[in-house]
Amino acid sequence: MNEERQGLRVVLVRTRNPLNIGAAARAMSNFGFDCLRVVNPFEPSFLEARSATGASNVLQSAEEFSSVAEAVADCSLVVGTTAVRHRQLHQPLHPLDRAAELLRDHLAAGQAALLFGSEKVGLSTDDLSHGQFLLRIPTYEKNISMNLGQAVAVCLYELSSRPQPASQEAPLSGAQPASVPVGSGLASSAVTERLTQTILQALRASRYVKPNSAIADEDKLRRLILRLHLSDADATLCLGMLRQILWKLRSR
Amino acid sequence: MNEERQGLRVVLVRTRNPLNIGAAARAMSNFGFDCLRVVNPFEPSFLEARSATGASNVLQSAEEFSSVAEAVADCSLVVGTTAVRHRQLHQPLHPLDRAAELLRDHLAAGQAALLFGSEKVGLSTDDLSHGQFLLRIPTYEKNISMNLGQAVAVCLYELSSRPQPASQEAPLSGAQPASVPVGSGLASSAVTERLTQTILQALRASRYVKPNSAIADEDKLRRLILRLHLSDADATLCLGMLRQILWKLRSR
Numbered sequence: 001m002n003e004e005r006q007g008l009r010v011v012l013v014r015t016r017n018p019l020n021i022g023a024a025a026r027a028m029s030n031f032g033f034d035c036l037r038v039v040n041p042f043e044p045s046f047l048e049a050r051s052a053t054g055a056s057n058v059l060q061s062a063e064e065f066s067s068v069a070e071a072v073a074d075c076s077l078v079v080g081t082t083a084v085r086h087r088q089l090h091q092p093l094h095p096l097d098r099a100a101e102l103l104r105d106h107l108a109a110g111q112a113a114l115l116f117g118s119e120k121v122g123l124s125t126d127d128l129s130h131g132q133f134l135l136r137i138p139t140y141e142k143n144i145s146m147n148l149g150q151a152v153a154v155c156l157y158e159l160s161s162r163p164q165p166a167s168q169e170a171p172l173s174g175a176q177p178a179s180v181p182v183g184s185g186l187a188s189s190a191v192t193e194r195l196t197q198t199i200l201q202a203l204r205a206s207r208y209v210k211p212n213s214a215i216a217d218e219d220k221l222r223r224l225i226l227r228l229h230l231s232d233a234d235a236t237l238c239l240g241m242l243r244q245i246l247w248k249l250r251s252r
Numbered sequence: 253m254n255e256e257r258q259g260l261r262v263v264l265v266r267t268r269n270p271l272n273i274g275a276a277a278r279a280m281s282n283f284g285f286d287c288l289r290v291v292n293p294f295e296p297s298f299l300e301a302r303s304a305t306g307a308s309n310v311l312q313s314a315e316e317f318s319s320v321a322e323a324v325a326d327c328s329l330v331v332g333t334t335a336v337r338h339r340q341l342h343q344p345l346h347p348l349d350r351a352a353e354l355l356r357d358h359l360a361a362g363q364a365a366l367l368f369g370s371e372k373v374g375l376s377t378d379d380l381s382h383g384q385f386l387l388r389i390p391t392y393e394k395n396i397s398m399n400l401g402q403a404v405a406v407c408l409y410e411l412s413s414r415p416q417p418a419s420q421e422a423p424l425s426g427a428q429p430a431s432v433p434v435g436s437g438l439a440s441s442a443v444t445e446r447l448t449q450t451i452l453q454a455l456r457a458s459r460y461v462k463p464n465s466a467i468a469d470e471d472k473l474r475r476l477i478l479r480l481h482l483s484d485a486d487a488t489l490c491l492g493m494l495r496q497i498l499w500k501l502r503s504r
Contacts, residue, residue: 019271026399032392056395097413138413140284143308147278150405153398157406161349161390 004107005032005160010152011071013039013127014118018049023149024116025049025059031156036062037071037113068115068130073190076232077112079103080123080131081151083144090125090223092133099135100158110186114155119148129219130189132226187235195235196222198242205249256359257284257412262404263323265291265379266370270301275401276368277301277311283408288314289323289365320367320382325442329364331355332375332383333403335396342377342475344385351387352410362438366407371400381471382441384478439487447487448474450494457501 010028015021015038025036036058038046050059065071072078079099080091094102106112115131117123128134137146137154146154187195200218203209209217230238262280267273267290277288288310290298302311317323324330331351332343346354358364367383369375380386389398389406398406439447452470455461461469482490 023399023402026395027402029395030389030391030398030402032394137282137409139282140412142284143278143281146282146405147275147401149399150275150279150282150402153402153406154409157389157409160392 004104006034007107007111008033008103008159009035009037009072009075009111009113010156011037011039011068011113011115012041012148013068013071013115013123014041015116015148016042016045016119017148018045018052020119020148021046021049021062022052022059024152025056025062027149027153027156028058029056030153031160033156033160034058034061037065038062039065039068039071068127069189069193072113072115072130073193074111074188075113076110076186076188077103077106078115078131078189078226079112080115080128080134081117081155082122082128082134082136083139083146084134084136089134090219091128091131091226094133094135096135096137096155096158099133100155102133103159111188113189116148116152126215126219129222130193130226132229185231187230187232191232191235191239192225192230193222195230195239195242196225198239198246199225202242202246202249205246256356258286259359259363260285260355260411261287261289261324261327261363261365262408263289263291263320263365263367264293264400265320265323265367265375266293267368267400268294268297268371269400270297270304272371272400273298273301273314274304274311276404277308277314279401279405279408280310281308282405283412285408285412286310286313289317290314291317291320291323320379321441321445324365324367324382325445326363326440327365328362328438328440329355329358330367330383330441331364332367332380332386333369333407334374334380334386334388335391335398336386336388341386342471343380343383343478345388346385348387348389348407348410351385352407354385355411363440365441368400368404378467378471381474382445382478384481437483439482439484443484443487443491444477444482445474447482447491447494448477450491450498451477454494454498454501457498 010024010033012021012024021038021041028034028036041064046064050062082093084093103112103114115123115127117127135155137151139146196218200209200221204211262276262285264273264276273290273293280286280288293316298316302314334345336345355364355366367375367379369379387407389403391398448470452461452473456463
């Protein structure tokens with residue numbers, strides 16, 4: 001698992017509190033993960049966390065992005081975290097131990113992102129649409145909402161606490177089959193996102209959706225593409241076809 | 253496990269930072285644990301944490317003690333947490349998953365305490381001497397020291413994440429036998445501590461140790477008593493005998 005840990009991107013989306021960014025970074029070094037990415041943090045928070053005395057290497061090398069799509073572009077598996085309160089879910093939801101198994105399997109061969117939302121509202125439906133599945137820490141029903149730094153620590157503990165990837169273990173009775181194909185060969189998020197955007201342009205150009213179509217349509221489309229679990233080669237092939245179609249649509 | 257959770261006392265020893273006391277309380281309500289005890293907290297911190305807006309029930313009902321011995325008096329299993337840096341250990345050390353199994357087994361029939369030390373130096377050798385065994389969260393060797401609130405969250409997650417007590421599960425191949433007897437019938441910490449103190453007085457009175465003997469002797473003695481895993485009845489019996497011996501020693 002040691003090298004595999006380097007394939008995980010911990011992505012904090014719109015984090016407000018500098019202490020939470022610092023706490024996430026600390027948990028990462030405790031469990032041997034290096035790659036921290038932040039998306040639209042509350043800027044003074046990020047600067048404060050980064051310049052704190054004793055800020056870790058993890059924090060100092062953290063990368064900043066202005067969208068979830070960019071932050072996960074090099075990943076072929078994206079997993080969102082949620083406390084599932086008042087929200088309709090569009091993706092499969094796994095408890096942490098099962099999600100960690102799927103992530104470990106994937107990290108043995110490819111790169112993956114684990115998304116954490118803001119302290120107040122978590123991840124938006126739009127943020128979540130970039131993920132193949134969602135993960136929930138099994139909390140007590142009376143108080144399901146965890147502190148961000150603690151949620152990161154618990155996830156990374158579970159992810160790193162089983163030294164063998166699940167695929168090398170004897171099958172457990174009652175274990176469900178993986179719902180996500182494993183490892184490399186899967187299209188990266190950058191490719192699936194290009195595909196999503198190209199289809200969307202084609203749908204607009206063909207008036208299937210309105211030119212200024214709602215973000216909900218885009219999210220729905222992105223989830224559909226992710227459900228296909230396209231290989232990199234197939235995604236590239238589709239992209240080529242769609243670009244041609246789009247060119248035709250626009251040149252009429 | 254639901255009622256068993258009420259048997260766990262989370263004990264924070266000499267905590268400095270109010271945010272950490274609050275974070276520990278929050279993780280407790282996330283995972284359904286109620287009983288928080290603090291030993292000699294930095295007083296303004298404790299008051300600040302307790303009076304914070306939105307302070308949870310857990311925090312508001314937290315009990316304060318002036319010694320570890322008093323805080324664990326009603327528990328028949330006491331487990332210390334450590335990052336094991338530069339310290340000689342006198343008790344068995346278990347990784348978190350194994351320690352959680354032993355704790356769950358015990359909580360099915362008795363009360364247990366889980367001790368967390370101060371942010372800077374953790375638990376002292378004297379604090380640890382009240383525990384039957386120690387627990388370590390398996391962190392990455394380059395950065396083993398965890399944030400207190402995150403350590404509490406990870407421990408309670410592991411403790412609550414397996415719904416069945418280990419004793420009801422089919423035995424796992426390779427699992428070690430429990431090194432601590434299970435459940436009720438074991439002497440409580442209050443009784444073993446009385447025994448320790450009575451023996452110590454007897455040893456002093458008999459000049460086996462000097463009248464102002466070092467705290468190290470006391471710790472050594474306490475660990476010895478705990479290693480015996482005395483039943484409540486046997487501990488009471490020993491105590492009666494020792495009191496008689498002590499009376500004799502003093503009346504000469």
